[in-house]
Amino acid sequence: MSGTSLDAIDAVIVQCGKDIRLLASHSHSIPPDLRAEILSLCQPGENEIDRAGPAHIALGNLFADATVALLEGAGVAAADIHAIGCHGQTIRHRPGSGGFTVQIGSADVLAVRTGISVVSDFRNRDMALGGQGAPLVPAFHQAMWGQHPRCAIVNIGGMANITCLDMGGIVSGFDTGPGNVLMDYWAQKQHNVPFDRDGTWAASGQVEKELLGRLLGEPYFSQPPPKSTGRELFNGAWLEQHLGGQSTNDVQATLLELTAASISSALSAFTPAQVLVCGGGAHNSRLMHRLQTLMGSVPVRMTNDAGMPADWVEAAAFAWLAWARLNGVTGNAVEVTGASRPAILGALYLP
Ligand SMILES: Nc1ncnc2c1ncn2[C@@H]1O[C@H](COP(=O)(O)OP(=O)(O)OP(=O)(O)O)[C@@H](O)[C@H]1O
Ligand SMILES: [Mg+2]
Numbered sequence: 471m472s473g474t475s476l477d478a479i480d481a482v483i484v485q486c487g488k489d490i491r492l493l494a495s496h497s498h499s500i501p502p503d504l505r506a507e508i509l510s511l512c513q514p515g516e517n518e519i520d521r522a523g524p525a526h527i528a529l530g531n532l533f534a535d536a537t538v539a540l541l542e543g544a545g546v547a548a549a550d551i552h553a554i555g556c557h558g559q560t561i562r563h564r565p566g567s568g569g570f571t572v573q574i575g576s577a578d579v580l581a582v583r584t585g586i587s588v589v590s591d592f593r594n595r596d597m598a599l600g601g602q603g604a605p606l607v608p609a610f611h612q613a614m615w616g617q618h619p620r621c622a623i624v625n626i627g628g629m630a631n632i633t634c635l636d637m638g639g640i641v642s643g644f645d646t647g648p649g650n651v652l653m654d655y656w657a658q659k660q661h662n663v664p665f666d667r668d669g670t671w672a673a674s675g676q677v678e679k680e681l682l683g684r685l686l687g688e689p690y691f692s693q694p695p696p697k698s699t700g701r702e703l704f705n706g707a708w709l710e711q712h713l714g715g716q717s718t719n720d721v722q723a724t725l726l727e728l729t730a731a732s733i734s735s736a737l738s739a740f741t742p743a744q745v746l747v748c749g750g751g752a753h754n755s756r757l758m759h760r761l762q763t764l765m766g767s768v769p770v771r772m773t774n775d776a777g778m779p780a781d782w783v784e785a786a787a788f789a790w791l792a793w794a795r796l797n798g799v800t801g802n803a804v805e806v807t808g809a810s811r812p813a814i815l816g817a818l819y820l821p
Contacts, residue, residue, distance in 0.1 A: 471785040472529075472559045472575070474628025474701060475650055475750065476505050477664065479532060480785035481540040483551070486793035490614055494544035495782050498536035504528055511561040511574075512701045522561065522574055529559055530576030534583035553587045555792030555816070556580055563593075563700045565602040577819040589792035589816040596802040601809030604698035608633040608643040608803040609794070610787035614778060615746065616640075622742035623773070624761075625784060626650060626751025629699060630733055633806070634740040643806035644695035646736040647688075648704040649751050652725045655706045660718045669756025672726040675719030682724050682731070684712045691732055696808035726757055734764035741768075748773040748783035791815060 471480045479498040485491040500508075507525050511518060533556055541548060558573030565571070577590035593603035611623040611633040623633040630649035634641040650665065657666045666672055688708075690699055713721065729751070737745065745768055751757055752772045762770040772780045794801045800812035 471557050471788050472500070472533075473784060474560070475654060476500060476508060476559075476628075477750065479536045480782060481536040482782050482785040482789055483540065483544055483546060484786045484789040484793075486790050490778075490786070490790065492778060492782055492786060494540060494546065495779075495785075496536065496540035496543055497781075498532070498539060500532065504532065508559055508561065508574075513705070522572075526574040526576050527579060529574055530579030531583065533575050533580045537580070537584050537586070548585045551586050553589055553792045553796055553818075554580060554584065555592075555788035555790070555795075556588050556590045557592060557788045558590055560700060562702065563604065563698065564702060565597065565604065565698055569597060571597060571603050577817075581819045581821040585821045587821060588819040589795045590819060591817040592788070592791055592801065592815045595813045595815050596807050596809045599802075599809035599811060599813055601802060601804070601807030602696045602698040603807065605631040605633075605643060605645060605806060606791065606801060606815065607631065607784065607787040608640050608806045609801050610790045611635060611643075612638075612640050612803070613790060615776060618744065620741070620743040622737050622740060622745045624733055624737075624745055624747045624749075626729065626733075626747060626749040626754075626757070627784060628654075628701070629704070630729060630749075630751065631698075632733065632736055634737075634742065640803045640805055641740060642695060643803060644736070645698045645700075647691055647699060647729075647732045648725075649729055649749060650754070651701065651704055652706075652709050653722060653729070655709065656718070656722055656725060659706070660722075665750075666722060666726075666754075669726055669754045671719060672722040673756045675717065675721070675723030677727045678716050678720050678724045681712065681714070681716055681721070682727055685709075685724070685728050686731065691735070696806060698807075726754075727760060730757055730760035730764055733761060737765070744768065745770040746773045746776050747771065748778070748780040750781070752780035
């Protein structure tokens, strides 16, 4: 799994079936030049096909490197792995009527180099059925935590998404908007660091109420689900168009509040009994503190306390979706994506 943040490739070995267990994990770094090329492919630009082609192959090879390192570290043979679930790197996601989604990272290269079958291209079937193609993690969240009463899972990656579960069923789920992506952009631009560790910089500023109001005025936040979003909307240009003369630390404080406020407001219709948080944003102690404050008496905890470390939930979800593909289990939650029917997701690439 390599998500919106492009911080690293997350590789996991997961036992699936009745009992879902994380057996091993590995974080694989992305070379800066490939990261820069992928980031630039996330925005419309010159000669995209001839640039996306080599990036597709290079990323397939990097996914293979990550897999080899994971297996070596865990002392597991390729022959003992059933399949690799590989989401690929999204470079464009435009859901809706006539919409499309594009992920790169060659599954053929990955299958050939590892000798392991690969399940990839998870989103297109759901979109062909009129769905958003996203988020796809709710079915996995349900398999992991479905039995909890009124439990909300919040993934704070580049974007943030929620899954609302109650007594075995999925009540709702959607992308709430930006997770870390705007805070990362601002930290990179102002301090040349990839992210604001623990939200320390944000905590040094004051939330600019007027700016927060303008940002929350973005129509996406009030749009009813099903909905999904990405860097196509929430990017540096989107932020800059709303800025006035605010101090840089007040902007960071406001961006952290934007993430916390948009998540808590997305959860308000569900009134969860508990909130489990995963994704890199779960490590941002300031963000977790703000989210807890906005959620009042509802406990907000990391998924680490509930059977899966926050850092590996997204990757484990795509391992589970590969298992679902091979076992004829549907992977899209239609109450989340809006697809006309449940579907088995993913294409199979043999080694
Ligand atoms: N200690 C920390 N303090 C603040 N932020 C952190 C910390 N650790 C990680 N992060 C944030 O988490 C981000 C990475 O999160 P994650 O890997 O879940 O996102 P992602 O790759 O976009 O995932 P996806 O799109 O699959 O949800 C980093 O870019 C950073 O912003
Ligand atoms: Mg990541």
